[in-house]
Amino acid sequence: MKRDPRPAITDMLNRIERLRRFDPDAVLVASPLSDERAIVERCLEVISEASRSLSDVSKARYPDIDWRGIADIGNVLRHAYDRVAPRVIADILRNDLDVLQHAVTEMLAELDRG
Secondary structure, rough: OOOOHHHHHHHHHHHHHHHOOOOOHHHHHHOOHHHHHHHHHHHHHHHHHHOOOOOHHHHHOOOOOOHHHHHHHHHHHHHHHHOOHHHHHHHHHHHOHHHHHHHHHHHHHHHHHH
């Protein structure tokens, strides 16, 4: 039986909203040990993991989203955390949240419509 993707989508949307509280420029210069960086990185990990719960069919409807990159950033943050360039995190905050939020909001609406 397939798992309901709604909880994963909701987690993604909640984490995107939380990430919007952070200034990308501040994250760029924040210490890797700062609470700010820890929160941002954890939100990205959750988004990454939740994205793996979405069906390939759903993801295919949004080809402009780098789904592989979303899944991969979680692995990078978990396994190569000491080599993550702050610029990469700042760029995600600046450039990727709007498109991802739109896509997962649409996915949720499609599910709710049945």
